[in-house]
Amino acid sequence: MMTWMRLKNAALLLVSLAIAAGAIEGTGRFLANRKERAMLVSSVHLNWTMCHEYDPVLMWRLKPNLKNVPQAYSFKGVMQQWTASTNEHGLRGAPLAPKGGRFRILAIGDSRTYGLGVGDGDTYPVYLQAAFDREQAGSVDVLNAGVPGYTTLQGLQYLRERGMDLEPDLVLVCFAYNDAVEIPAPGIGDCDWENPKASPFGFMSLLKDAVRGAHLDRDPLFSPRTARLRPGEMLDCLIEIRNVCAARGAQALFLAWPALSEMVGEELNQPHYAGIVREAARLAHVPVISLFDVLEIHSDRIFLDDIHLNAEGNRIVADYLAGEIEKLYENGSLSSRTPRPPNTGTPHDPPEDNEAAMARYRKWIAADPSCFMPYEKLDSLLRRRGDTEARIREWRTFTERFPDQARPWFALGHALLAASDLDGAISAYRKAAELDPEDPAKPASIGFALSRKGDIDGSAAAYQAAIQIAPKHPQVRMQFIEMLCGAGRFADARTQLDECRRLGVAIPPELARQVENGKK
Template sequence: MNARRAGYVFGHDGHQMGTEPIEIWDAMIYSAARGMRRPVRQEDSSLARGSAMTTRRSRFTTTLLLLAVVAVVAAILEGGGRFLTRGREQNLMISPHLNWSDVQRFHPDLMWALKPNLDGVVQRVRTPEGTLDSSIETNALGLRNSPIGPKGDRLRILALGDSTTFGAGVNGDETWPAQLQKALDPEDAGLVEVINAGVSGYSAFQGLRYLELYGFDLVPDMVITCFGHNEWSDVLPTQIGDVEWTNSESASGFVLLIEDAIRGAARMIRPKPFGERHQRMTPGEFADTLVRMDDLCRLHGCTLVHLVWPYLSDLRKQPRGDQAGPRALIIGASMYNGTPTISLFDLVAEHSEALFFDEVHMTAEGCRLVADYVAARLGPPVTESLWGQTAERMVRWGEVFERRGDLSSAAGAYRQALQYDAENLPALVHLAEILNEQGDEQALVSVLAKLRELDPEGAYAEIEAHRSPPEG
């Protein structure tokens, strides 16, 4: 029998106290314990549950309020950051009192850019005598240029610069890039296309950004730059330099505020060793930008040429001291990388003050003279620049120079083509024709020997038929 059910209860002296089974005692003890507990009434249980629900609801409401406060604060910081940033960005428009905002727009990567598809918008620039109006037209890419189609086999020159390249104060067909195309391809034979990517107020860094983001998509064979006028202006309303510019549309307003706060705290904790920034670019940043342009052009297989732009004061033999440094930096960066440079100082020395309508910008006639001067000096930069060229491209350059009557540069281009491809038939034919015209019999003999080997009954026979008899 189960001990629990059949056992007996004994006293402390070991005598038997009773014969009731243990389970009866258990039942009695359990009943007594139940009797001592006060029964829980239904209304008490309901109150307890209600209190718990109220507590949970209160906590939930508090959490929602906290989240709402955090969201509102975050929205205020985000909106405030974006408002302050956008406000500063809108102030980037230079000379708004001269209706520049009709021509330019804010650009998240370039700070500002020309508006696309402008048609006959009148732009007004200030001159010592008052104001000067010009008509502005832009293509779908926001360039002061005709629509740009497929490159084909044309040579393409990309002109980068500030208002001197953009052509402030002159019409679109009067800018020096537009007139350079006329000078290089006077018969409009489709040999050359010059694209004007100049924008008023641009610094060299903005030109570099344009080249990186958009310029190389146009597949230029040559890039001509003209900078050094705006880099030394006071810092922009953003209170940062050009090289510190970031695309604010890709960052939150809160992050922008934090960056401003950190930047301000850093200035307080550890002042800059050279003082606060006052110019859009430092001399070192300017030189580094020019060197970087050259590196990128080499990487993309095109030639870079720098223009050194003169001032009216140079023509008056009263050069401005604040321009000596930028010019030295352009020349120094060119020497560092071996970049061709064309200085326009000799040009202005030969002409009157009618070239300029203010201290910096040239008239339509001045731009024409610049274009002719540059066209006449592109020969050596092209024929001596070994990077990024091909035999076909050098033959094309030779044809351009030959049409201009620059036989020396043309012959140099054809010789350069033969360095890339010793059996390039067009280069041999063109070079033989030039040597025959110049009467260079010694050089002609070696070229004809190569032509006889490659095309004895065609090109060789034709040149021999028109060959000038040797002198003596």
């Protein structure tokens, strides 16, 4: 009798547990489905375009193998129509050929890179390809990996999941607009997003929400989210993009693409994050190309709306980028460890001089001679003029006005280096280093100029001085190793490589192999 009662109670307990587990699992699945519908995007409601499909990591992506799919969008109240095609990789454009020996540029970004509002042949990556082809056809591949609506986080995830498998040598990075887009309550942004059905068990979703809701023993650190990415999240993503590229032997190049409203001194409804791009470039030691000036010059005829460009605007941007990329390789801002694209010559639609902008930057420097930004902007305009002597005269004038400021001397050094006046450049760099002894870029620039003169011992000493200031500065370390390899001093290069590994400084695999193989 007692045995029967025990079995009965055990059976009732098992049934009760099964019912409870079923209720928890059902509740978890119900809440997961409801949560998915509340998210920014999900498989439930991703039907807003014929060109996109759901992706469990990226949220959405372009469908592969599309052919002339009709698209339409209203710009300034006028409906614009075009067609879009994608290749087998889901990239807008033609099928992808094997890389071979070509220099490959991968352009990641949002709808500006994708080319919203224009046909397949009128995007800026297509015009950038044409700019390089005019000089040496078939030597460069430019791939368009832009996806409408993407944020910097999605760009980072794309590189990790697929982009780096395309073997790019240079990655152009253009985001900032969608990152600041407002989101409604409950404030689920890109960093909060997850595939709610990734777990086969509904109770796991319930458990995760319970843990999040408990906040453990402290209040939330931040106010409720209002944008897809917080500024700090975007900054972190950009820096990590640089790291992902470096780990695979590629270089990142950031683009600061402002909205039309910024050019007339107005702010968007949501904060615009273009300034974060420049700050991330500074922190990650990544070159950045600002499109502010070139867009401002032509702003009366190239904008479809606040951020998107027509075909002419995309061509102007591409021609400008081609010239700036070549300059970055010439002045050492982009490393010589990868094959460089051919010289593109003078863009066929060069931007006109903007005296008003130059006057504004001169005034800015006079008011705050320690700020780096007006120097970069003014020097960019001077370089675009192509008058090296005028550029030198400009910076000599500022060294005379502000002899105790490092930045004018540093800019003068760059100008003299571009004119192949190596002794003058070294002298200016040394003055800048004397005035700003905490900046490793100053002695590193001395080292670069000395290597151009053939003074390898002096160059090595200058690079060592830069390393003393910032032992873990990846760009300084990379340039030093490249210089040693170029001089045939592979034993010294191996010593530097071993030290980088000991300190945890990432060195591109191709450069490490060059050192280990002892080949130029």
